[in-house]
Amino acid sequence: MHEMSITQSMVEICEVHATGRKVVEVVLEIGELSGVVPESVEFCFEACTKGTLLEGAKLSIERVSGRGSCPDCHGEFPMLSLFAPCPDCGAFGLTVVSGEELRVKELELE
Ligand SMILES: [Zn+2]
Numbered sequence: 001m002h003e004m005s006i007t008q009s010m011v012e013i014c015e016v017h018a019t020g021r022k023v024v025e026v027v028l029e030i031g032e033l034s035g036v037v038p039e040s041v042e043f044c045f046e047a048c049t050k051g052t053l054l055e056g057a058k059l060s061i062e063r064v065s066g067r068g069s070c071p072d073c074h075g076e077f078p079m080l081s082l083f084a085p086c087p088d089c090g091a092f093g094l095t096v097v098s099g100e101e102l103r104v105k106e107l108e109l110e
Pocket of ligand 1: 070071072073074075086087088089090091
């Protein structure tokens with residue numbers, strides 16, 4: 001599963017930053033266009049954190065909505081898919097402004 005390896009590397013990054021301290025809470029930012037399913041990350045989190053500094057930590061996931069800007073009409077729109085055309089003028093090739101995020105936003109240590 002795709003999310004399993006993502007969660008695994010996320011846990012590894014957190015462990016490096018925790019520098020031996022126990023992690024109480026992890027806040028993750030997942031963009032709607034990142035292709036990552038938050039429910040799957042939640043599901044993998046428990047298995048991936050077993051025996052690590054993150055075991056028993058609370059996982060909070062913040063969704064970042066997709067936004068794109070149009071190269072033709074220079075408008076900015078909510079973007080539901082990476083390959084969607086501009087809802088205003090129909091041009092393809094929108095530039096992603098936000099929504100591809102996949103990062104550890106906060107890490108609360110004991
Ligand atoms: Zn446009």
